[in-house]
Amino acid sequence: MNYFSTRNTKLNLSFKKIFFKGLSEDGGLFLPNQIPKLSDKELKIFEKYNFQQMSFKIFKYFIGDTFNDNELKKIIDTAYSKFREPNIVDVKILDHISYVQLHHGPTLAFKDIAMQVLGGMYELLLKSENIKINLVTATSGDTGAAAIDAIKDKKNVNIFVLHPHNKISSVQRQLMTTCNAENVFNIAIKGSFDDCQKIVKDMFVDQDFANKINMSGVNSINWARIIAQIVYYFFIYYRFNNSKKPIVVSVPTGNFGDIYAGYVAKQMGLNIKELIVATNQNNILQRCINTGEYKPLDVAESISPSMDIQVASNFERILFYLCNENAEDLKKLMNDLKTKGYFKLSKKQLENLRDHFSASSCSEDETLKIIQNIHKKFDYLIDPHTATGVKPLLDQKYKREECFCFETAHPSKFPAAILKAINLKPELPKNLKLNVNQEEKFIILDNNLEAIKEYISNKI
Ligand SMILES: *Cc1c(COP(=O)(O)O)cnc(C)c1O
DSSP, X not given: OOEEETTEEEEEEOHHHHHHHOSOTTSOXXXXXXXXXXXXXXXXXXXXXXXXXXXXXXXXXXXTTSSOHXXXXXXXXXXXXXOSSTTSSEEEEEXXXXXXXXXXXXXXXXXHHHHHHHHXXXXXXXXXXXXXXXXXXXXXXSHHHHHHHHHTTOTTEEXXXXXXXXXXXXXXXXXXXXXOOTTEEEEEEESOHHHHHHHHHHHHHOHHHHHHTTEEOOSTTOHHHHHHHHHHHHHHHHHHOTTOOOEEEEEEOSSSHHHHHHHHHHHTTOOEEEEEEEEOSOOHHHHHHHHSEEOOOOOOOOSSGGGOOSSOTTHHHHHHHHTTTOHHHHHHHHHHHHHHSOEEOOHHHHHHHHHHEEEEEOOHHHHHHHHHHHHHHHSOOOOHHHHHHHHHHTSGGGTTSEEEEEEOBOGGGOHHHHHHHHSSOOOOOTTOOOOTTSOOOOEEEESOHHHHHHHHHHHO
């Protein structure tokens, strides 16, 4: 299987190539030239698989001959050996909602599930390639920690993580900045997550710089992350859906990576009835799905900071399909966005979009109330991102559906918000290694592309 870019369908690159590149030079995102459609027989096998076996099977469809079976199996088994839950993902059923705990990895958010696999892939590929690469990534709080944990102390790779200064939770920051590994560099940018993301994107598009430093990316646009995220849609269906009815999945959404994986799972044949894009007050995707207009506004800070995003990068992959896989039409939309500050979907495109997705937006007060209510009613604590995913499922019309809500982070990662909601400080999981008294290592830089390039150049 080979890959092209949403902005240049003539490209024909291997998985290995696009894995290292992350983002295409034309600014587009990579897509496989064919999404495998699984037969009933192939789907049936999943009933017997554990998480690692499912992961192996799904990666096999997408990676060509990049890894042989033994290598892939080892990467996956090593990745998930660090998880606190033996089944990797567990589900808690309360009333009509199944809470999908995606946060049992080393840094308490769903991003570990993909990132630990990517770490193993880099290690193996770089060992045989004999080159040194530099990962540069922007984080709204959780990608950075997950990437650092996956990359720290690995040979032939450095990681530079840009986070918005003072706009992430203290636990999120400490999980990144208390890492002592020589190959880890934390940069706090005086700006928003969108600013951080734009800097990284500009660096990728600057070919001279990207080539000079052997730059690679682990942001949520990296297709390998999407593959790893497809796995748990299959896992919840075959492990936790006893009724075998088509499932409704509500996904706390920022950059549209996690929910996009659900769309791919559906293309592969998984019986998904509805994907709900759950946003906080930064609701550009909700507005787009409801009105057809995609228009970034200023980012508002919230108690669910990992979703404080206005430019949802992975959305471009859906737009490509809405444009009937025509890169020129897609580029027109992206150009409108750049020159006019927004684009508008046609009536037909909007209908197509709504065939797969619905949307919801959750205010700060509603988020706190939901955490409070669930805690009171069930003695169960959820994090603020998860709460935004619960909101739409409380609607009467979902009471008879097979509903899943992704728990994208562990509540202890957001102690200030939890304290505000229930007046208690959440406890970190017992076996988590986080030394809060350890000195933090990070540098604060202006939102200035050249200054950041210089810092990186000097460190490598
Ligand atoms: C990253 C993140 C999200 C958003 O995921 P996307 O793939 O960017 O849509 C939601 N919740 C938490 C806790 C996250 O870390």
